[in-house]
Amino acid sequence: MTRLKELCALEGVSGREGAVREYILRALEASPAEIQASTDALGNIIAHIRGEKRATNKLAFVAHMDEVGFIITGATDEGFLRFSAVGGIDSSVIFGRRVRINGRYGVIGGRATHQLKGDDKKKEVPLDKLLIDVAAQNKQEALKIAKPGDVAVFDSDFVKLRGDRIKARAIDDRGGCALLLEMAAQTPEYDITLAFTVQEEVGLRGAKTAAFQIEPDIAVVVDSTTAADIAGVKADKQVCKVGGGPVISFMDKRTLYDIELYDTIFETAKKIGVTPQAKSMVAGGNDAGAVQLSRTGVRVAAISLPCRYLHSPSCVISEADFNATLKLLHALTGEFACMGT
Amino acid sequence: MDMISHIKKLSNAVGVGGLTQAADEVHSMLGNYCDEIERDALGSVIGYRRCGRENAPVLMLEAHIDEVGLIVTDIDDMGFIHVAPCGGVDVRALPAAEVVVFGDKPYPGVVCSMPPHLKKKDKKDILPDIADMGIDVGMSAREARLHIRQGSRISFKPNFVALDDFHVCGKSMDDRIGVAAILYCLDILKRQETEIDLDIAVVFAVQEELGCRGAAVSAFRVAPDYAIAVDVSFALTPDADSSKCGKLGKGPMIGRSPTLDSGMANELVKLAEENDIPYQDEVMGGATGTDAESISDARSGTPTALLSIPLRYMHTPCELIDIRDAQAVGRLIALYAKEGGRRL
Known part of the structure; x- marks a missing residue:
């Protein structure tokens, strides 16, 4: 899990993926496999890896480097920073949190609970009413600390909870990046292409240009997805479970997935003794939505890590799910490389 | 000093x-x-x-x-820890907050936060009662009941930092x-x-x-x-x-x-x-x-x-x-x- 820990420590809000990109390029360079890696105009990494055998399908695996965060829009006269969310951050997880901004700390809060009455005490503060406190005395001082366009992330470290659970920021989708880097760590059975994309959280934008360049026949998106197997949620609303194995999508808000690929994933998992789970709710979306519609169309599948408290400072996943997903991805390389020929 | x-x-x-x-x-x-x-x-x-x-x-x-902190009232069958406030903790800061549960030893945990698609449509901006927010310590019910008991105390995760030479937060x-x-x-x-x-x-x-x-x-x-x-x-x-x-x-x-x-x-x-x-x-x-x-x-x-x-x-x-x-x-x-x- 060292790789995941290092990746989660990096800050990479959409459009500012530089640190993550540098890390991944270095990791690819260090691999003994034969890899041709390049970056495109938006900042995507496209890495062609020569396998032991030639694939008849051009097979791509896609994970996004960016994460949700905040972007500074200005400062108040009192010296507090105004901000907007980058990507979908629910307002319930922002109040009372600390953020990192330009190497410093900031605090997001508001007036004390003691000064609120009745239901206001448990009312979420809407995002547009929140400010970042950097302890500046006035507007000028605040703008010296961060200027409009600078970005911030939650301040949250990588912690092992009990058992095999991991808590960290940005597991969405450094988890996918870590899985792809594991795949690149040795020569795969067949040729594959890895795409580490930018700007997923702001509309699957990096995947669009990456897919255009790669022109894959089959693409597997490796991401993380909401696990709602938490207190107070009935079984039919849980989407998927942490510890329940890799999550396979048949449909979400952006994509209707290739049915043959979907079935093959379950069959392959069975063969190698991995237990997958279907994403049991049509919700969310990922880079598959952009890849599927690239050029003349691409067959897509999505395999995700079940993740509790997604897009919060405290994402929780299971190490066993991570390892099972990696095993499945390795096996699928063989299945998909020559499928249909 | x-x-x-x-x-x-x-x-x-x-x-x-x-x-x-x-x-x-x-x-x-x-x-x-x-x-x-x-x-x-x-x-x-x-x-x-x-x-x-x-x-x-x-x-x-x-x-x-x-x-201010929390105190354990119950452990449910999924292993989530249920709590009451121990002092007037600000409810708005709880979802996704990091905490430490003081069972037979300290266990790190996270307060459950409801994914946006599962929030009740009519009261989207009202947070659940503290009694209905579970705490995730990554344990099964069996394990949790072994290590944590009713009455175990919970604090926010110790997290002191200095913002600059004079302003500190924790x-x-x-x-x-x-x-x-x-x-x-x-x-x-x-x-x-x-x-x-x-x-x-x-x-x-x-x-x-x-x-x-x-x-x-x-x-x-x-x-x-x-x-x-x-x-x-x-x-x-x-x-x-x-x-x-x-x-x-x-x-x-x-x-x-x-x-x-x-x-x-x-x-x-x-x-x-x-x-x-x-x-x-x-x-x-x-x-x-x-x-x-x-x-x-x-x-x-x-x-x-x-x-x-x-x-x-x-x-x-x-x-x-x-x-x-x-x-x-x-x-x-x-x-x-x-x-x-x-x-x-």
């Missing part, structure tokens, strides 16, 4: 109702300044700095060492910063080797957040002639009413209220003005909601003053203060003990 490193240790120690880490920490810090240190039946730490004069008047300095600055201010005062008196004509009793009290209970019994025990309570109060944020807040970095807030002694407040104002110590007035129409009340009506009554340190984001994991305000409180109390003490 290195103010920031003391505050870091104080903030990161856990003192949710009944846990003794914070008491142990302040006990050991008091060792530098007090001849006698004792703990009372509820767990408050009391230290004495004697002046050597017989029947000298006793000035009690008080800050509370407990903090859990339980309410009221560890009051503790730090009193220690700073004792440090001044020690360094100046000041002769003062009164005994100082330092009370670091438990159970303030549960209704100012600890200070009541400690004050009974100490039976002081005068008392100064040091707590925190609201520092202005842009969304708050400026008439109900002090300002961060503008000095101690000197309390004025029917429950407080106005002569002592006048004396503190005078000393602040004579010595160029910044201060702010904090006027309250009735009870202050601090230990000052339970000290002032202990036994046959004690004249009591209240000094508050302005703090932002009270009862969240990120309470923010300016250490200069706490240092000013320490200086002001040291002057009071020296100058004012002579007039007592």
Whole structure:
């Protein structure tokens, strides 16, 4: 899990993926496999890896480097920073949190609970009413600390909870990046292409240009997805479970997935003794939505890590799910490389 | 004394109702300044700095060492920990908050946050009751029930940081910063080797957040002639009413209220003005909601003053203060003990 820990420590809000990109390029360079890696105009990494055998399908695996965060829009006269969310951050997880901004700390809060009455005490503060406190005395001082366009992330470290659970920021989708880097760590059975994309959280934008360049026949998106197997949620609303194995999508808000690929994933998992789970709710979306519609169309599948408290400072996943997903991805390389020929 | 490193240790120690880490920490810090240190039946730490004069008047300095947190009420069949508040924790800061569950040992956990698509459509912006928010410690029900029990305490994760040279943030600055201010005062008196004509009793009290209970019994025990309570109060944020807040970095807030002694407040104002110590007035129409009340009506009554340190984001994991305000409180109390003490 060292790789995941290092990746989660990096800050990479959409459009500012530089640190993550540098890390991944270095990791690819260090691999003994034969890899041709390049970056495109938006900042995507496209890495062609020569396998032991030639694939008849051009097979791509896609994970996004960016994460949700905040972007500074200005400062108040009192010296507090105004901000907007980058990507979908629910307002319930922002109040009372600390953020990192330009190497410093900031605090997001508001007036004390003691000064609120009745239901206001448990009312979420809407995002547009929140400010970042950097302890500046006035507007000028605040703008010296961060200027409009600078970005911030939650301040949250990588912690092992009990058992095999991991808590960290940005597991969405450094988890996918870590899985792809594991795949690149040795020569795969067949040729594959890895795409580490930018700007997923702001509309699957990096995947669009990456897919255009790669022109894959089959693409597997490796991401993380909401696990709602938490207190107070009935079984039919849980989407998927942490510890329940890799999550396979048949449909979400952006994509209707290739049915043959979907079935093959379950069959392959069975063969190698991995237990997958279907994403049991049509919700969310990922880079598959952009890849599927690239050029003349691409067959897509999505395999995700079940993740509790997604897009919060405290994402929780299971190490066993991570390892099972990696095993499945390795096996699928063989299945998909020559499928249909 | 290195103010920031003391505050870091104080903030990161856990003192949710009944846990003794914070008491142990302040006990050991008091060792530098007090001849006698004792703990009372509820767990408050009391230290004495004697002046050597017989029947000298006793000035009690008080800050509370407990903090807001949670207490385990139940463990459900999925292994989630269910809780009640232990003090008035800010509910808005709970979803996705990191906590530590003090079972048979400390276990890190996360407060469940509801994914946006599962929020109730008609009350999307109303958070669930604390009783309905589970805590995720990554355990099965069986394992959780083995290691955690009903009554186990939960604190916010210790998370002290400095924003710059003067502004620091962490859990339980309410009221560890009051503790730090009193220690700073004792440090001044020690360094100046000041002769003062009164005994100082330092009370670091438990159970303030549960209704100012600890200070009541400690004050009974100490039976002081005068008392100064040091707590925190609201520092202005842009969304708050400026008439109900002090300002961060503008000095101690000197309390004025029917429950407080106005002569002592006048004396503190005078000393602040004579010595160029910044201060702010904090006027309250009735009870202050601090230990000052339970000290002032202990036994046959004690004249009591209240000094508050302005703090932002009270009862969240990120309470923010300016250490200069706490240092000013320490200086002001040291002057009071020296100058004012002579007039007592």
